[in-house]
Amino acid sequence: MNLKYNTDLGGMNTFRMKVKAACLLEYDSAEELSSLLSDTRFSSELPLPLFHIGGGSNLLFTGDFPGTILHSRIRFIEPVEDGDDVHVRIGSGVVWDDFCAWAARNGYWGAENLSLIPGEAGAAAVQNIGAYGKEAGDIIESVECLDIQDNRTVVLKGSECGYGYRESRFKNDLKGRYIVTAVNVRLTKKYSPDLDYGHVREALAERYGSAVIDERRLTPAQVREVIIDIRRNKLPAPEETGSAGSFFRNPFVLPEQYAKVAKVAEKENLGPVPHFPGDDGLIKIPAAWLIEKCGWKGYVEGNAGVYRNQPLVIINATGKATPDEILALESKIVSSVREKFGILLRPEVEHI
Ligand SMILES: Cc1cc2nc3c(=O)[nH]c(=O)nc-3n(C[C@H](O)[C@H](O)[C@H](O)COP(=O)(O)OP(=O)(O)OC[C@H]3O[C@@H](n4cnc5c(N)ncnc54)[C@H](O)[C@@H]3O)c2cc1C
Known part of the structure; x- marks a missing residue:
């Protein structure tokens, strides 16, 4: 266990916000966490919230955190x-990649398309991380949790999560109550690359030749390498530039809202509006397009900015950005998209 008071969180968030937590408690096993939290003399001393x-x-830490950070x-x-199946139990603190x-x-096979997504295995099950046509939920068989309200171990099947x-019960009704301690996934030895999303197939053919694909000779390691290359070209590497992806x-909008966006695009010569069908007749418009068309791509103000290759990503441009600078830029982007297109953007990144 590692218990520290008044501790710096700068190295524990990829946005690199230099904030402090009143307390940090790191634990090494589910049993240790359970016994620490059930020891009322110990747990009643921990600053709240957890x-x-x-x-x-x-x-995005928006300032110093007054409670206890668990990790x-x-x-x-x-x-x-x-047989061909491989059942893998992963501790929640394992780095996902x-x-x-x-x-x-x-x-x-099974995890290669999810390569290089930052974060840890526990959060992967919370966030249902996804990329290149795959989601963590596709391979998760069950999730082991500690219910900190009743101090008992609970195992949820994947179908119960x-x-x-990018949604799960851990972000909704179970939030703050269930701590993920291990994730059980199913992988396979059977040849099963999933190449139908984006430019994965073309990039693989370019790198290894199309015969490798046609003759079913690809390996998970080859797919992983190409996914890593594609991601490195599009997204800032957390070790170089602070961001939270x-x-x-x-946004998913009604057809009449989409029509308004298309009208603005036509009037201002913005080109065709990319859009995709969603549930219940709603239409998905990529937030990146809306932000780019408001002129934010590559914009930097003070220490905060918008990533040059992907306008959906707000960055800590100099490494010295404060939470207020990030929040100010967020608010300006939201206002400009609302003014121009009448769409209210909502953050994906959790504000703490
Ligand atoms: C450069 C970059 C690229 C990214 N690309 C992608 C992408 O392609 N696809 C994608 O889906 N995401 C992407 N993300 C977002 C991020 O990597 C994922 O959301 C990831 O799962 C977060 O993991 P984490 O361990 O950092 O969790 P944190 O950010 O620390 O926490 C996320 C949430 O999970 C909760 N949590 C964490 N651990 C536990 C636990 N053990 N038990 C219960 N709750 C817990 C936290 O309370 C919080 O609500 C990207 C981020 C960056 C910076």
Whole structure:
């Protein structure tokens, strides 16, 4: 266990906000967490509220945190092979990409498209992370949790986690109550690349030749490498530039709102509006397009900015941005998109 008071969180969030937490409690096993929290003499001394973080890659700390930050150091990867299936139990504190690298190294399919997504395995199950046509929920069999309200262990099947697009019950009715301690996923040794999203197939053909694809000779490691290359070209590397990835959610709008956007685009010669069908007759418009057409791509103000290759990403441009600078830029982007297109953008990044 690691218990610290008045601790700097600058190295524990990828936005690199230099904020402090009144207390940080890192634990090494589910049993340790359970016994610490059930020891009333110990737990009643912890400043409140409690907030659990992983790698801090989907968070914006808006100031010093007055309570206790919990963090898992449960780190194991335990595979069990069963024919072609490989059931893997992953400790919640394992860096997600370390698991993806491990799977690719062993020739197991299922996690390669999710390579290089920052953060830890516990949060991957909370966030239902996704990329290149795959979501964590596609491979999650069950999630082991500690219910800190009743201090009991609970195992939720994947089908009970309420997975949807970047959604889960851990972000909704179970938030603040269930702490993920391990994630069970199913991988396979059977040849099963998933190449139908974006430019993955073309990039693989360019790198390894199309015969490798046609003759079904690809390996998970090759797909992983190409996914990593594509991601590095599009997104800022957390070790170089502070960010929390996509800052805003893609809006789903009514057909009449979409028509208004199309009218503005026509009047201002903005080109065709990219759009995709959503549920219930709604239409998805990429937030990145709306932000770019408001002129924010590559914009920098003070220490905060908008990433030059992906306008959905707000960055800590100099490494010295304060939460207020990020919040001010967020608010300006939201206002300008609302004024021009009549659409209210909502943040994807959780504000703490
Ligand atoms: C450059 C960049 C690229 C990104 N690309 C993608 C992408 O392609 N796809 C994608 O889906 N996301 C992406 N993200 C977002 C981010 O990586 C994911 O949301 C990731 O799952 C967050 O993991 P984390 O460990 O950093 O969690 P944190 O940001 O620390 O926490 C996220 C949430 O999970 C909760 N939480 C964390 N650990 C636990 C636990 N053990 N038990 C219960 N709750 C917990 C926290 O309370 C918080 O609500 C990107 C981020 C960055 C910076």
